[in-house]
Amino acid sequence: MLDVSRRMLCAATLAAMLALAPEAQAQKREFTFAYDQPKTSGYGAAAEMFNRKLGELSKGTLSINQYPSAQLGTEAQTMQKVQTGDIDFVLLSTANASTAQPESGVFSIHFIFRDEAHAIKVLGDPTVIAAMKELYAAKIKGAHMLGLGSQGLRHIYGKKAVQKVADLKGVKVRVQATVTEDTLFPAYGAQVVHMPFGEVYTSLQTGVVDMAENGINNYLINKHYEPAPVLSLTEHEANNAALFVSDKAWSSLSDEQKKWVQASADEISKNEPAIAFKLEREALAKLEKMGVKIVKDVDKSGFQQVSKPIQDKLAKDLGPHAVKVLDLVRNVK
Template identity: 65%
Template sequence: MSRTIRRRRALGAVTVAALILAGSQASAQNRQFSFAYDQPNTTAYGIAANTFDAKLKELSKGTMSINQFPGAQLGQEPQMLQKMRAGDIDFVITATANASTLAPQAGVFSLHFIFRDQAHLVKVLADPQVKDAFRAMIKDQVQGAQVLGLMTMGMRNMYSKKEIKSVDDVKGQKVRVQATKTEDTHFPAYGAQTVHMPFGEVYTSLQTGVVNIAENGVNVYLANKHYEVAPVLSMTEHEANNNCIWVSDKTWNSLTDEQKAWVQAAADEVSRTEPAKALQLEKDSAEKLKKMGVKVVDNVDKTGFARDAAPIQDSLAKELGPHAVKILELVRNIK
């Protein structure tokens, strides 16, 4: 009798061990990563995250996927960058302007009027040399994380309670800008006063008059309902609204070579397909805003802005550093 009991216990122990092993193998084989961004899923950030997830699932045959945290659930971009570097978030999308809080030379993508038009912007972001140069810059300046690829939300435009038809209309105005040296140099050149604040405070600041003007992509303006407090959108297209996909070094180093290739391919798919979708989303959003009664000023005279911005481009790039100079040259050389 005791021998039978011992045998049953032994078999039970073997069964439990097998189940634990099977469970650990399953968890190792099926991995879900945190993927955070501070805009709603309905924006180009959502397009990028969905594209990344679909490609990663396809290549890994369903063993790897992402769990999205949109709408600043895990913090604004500067906070998410710090959490990612600590290994608390796996993947993050940020504006290249906010990337400059870690790598100041990333501010080169915030230089005004370096993209000739939307077609030029799409070509730049898909160019392997540009991507490699940007990634090398981040690796040289940032510890704990790296950039996998580039994307865009289109062009940035100014919005306010009044029309902005030319550079004269921003003189003396308080403009909320991203905290980069490029913004702090360009806007004063137009005669404006720059104000820094987290994105989440822009709505209230426009409402209360802390700032007179803000600037961002059309879809971001729509999705965050900034039109409620700044009902005039002026299409200045002064700057590209570029972004990058980050991965924590802790996460990256935990992957096999094959898994790293899948992750990189998923980011490459975003860089290849997202820009065209983002630009279409911008166009659709502008049409929707017009139907809602928002005044969209299409005929902005950009010549004054461009004139004041031109002499700043090279001097700022040199001040930022050699990586910025190289990237600016690459951007200009793409036909």
């Protein structure tokens, strides 16, 4: 009789477990997370960081499926897709986010970030993050910003060195499609050319553009040193990024799940920029070993003299949120 009871109990327990299995399975969710750089980039490090923290907080019930290297489209395209809810999360440059909110271009104003340490502090500063959230919320529909990231500082590369501002006169430079770039590079004497990042390699190869500008690790992992073997360390601009979530995905989450997602984004803002700059230093060392010409003695004074009077006017033209963010950036010590 005892054995029968035990068997009945075991059967009842198994039946209960099987009944709960589909429900437990249904609670697990995997979100799409897109970015336009390889997994070995700062973007990839950010995605891994986000996924790890989200899995930890949700006890494995929430995770992301990464789509690196522009698998789901260019940055401008993925910005649109996150707004329509076709992508759950997207990490993209604040420069390219300006296609949806022009004031985002404030983060691309040249020489407002004093150095690596300053950029890292700014991106992790709660006041700056809050101001950037307000900036995007004022214009963007269908998605909102969760956090900030980095891919280091930007530099200019091509077949010739850029040692002073005069070296850019008449040069065709591929830049990100922002009012900021379209104002500052012509002020240096350059001609600006817009194109998706994926077309830069071929354009450098064929002479559609003479030069491009980006972070060191991006220059390395995308092999831009092949058509453009001279890297000039101009440090003219911060290579900032923003993480967005679609309103569609956000509204489907419980209050607790929203806290997990935000905490995972906070992890990026606090820790990813330092990793990105570490990747930059490692990439520079690799490039030097490979024999790529690195121009370290760039005279930045000419660039700074041209850009400084333009900084405040650019921010004012962009809008009140941009003016506020620029002031906050300058005041981060």
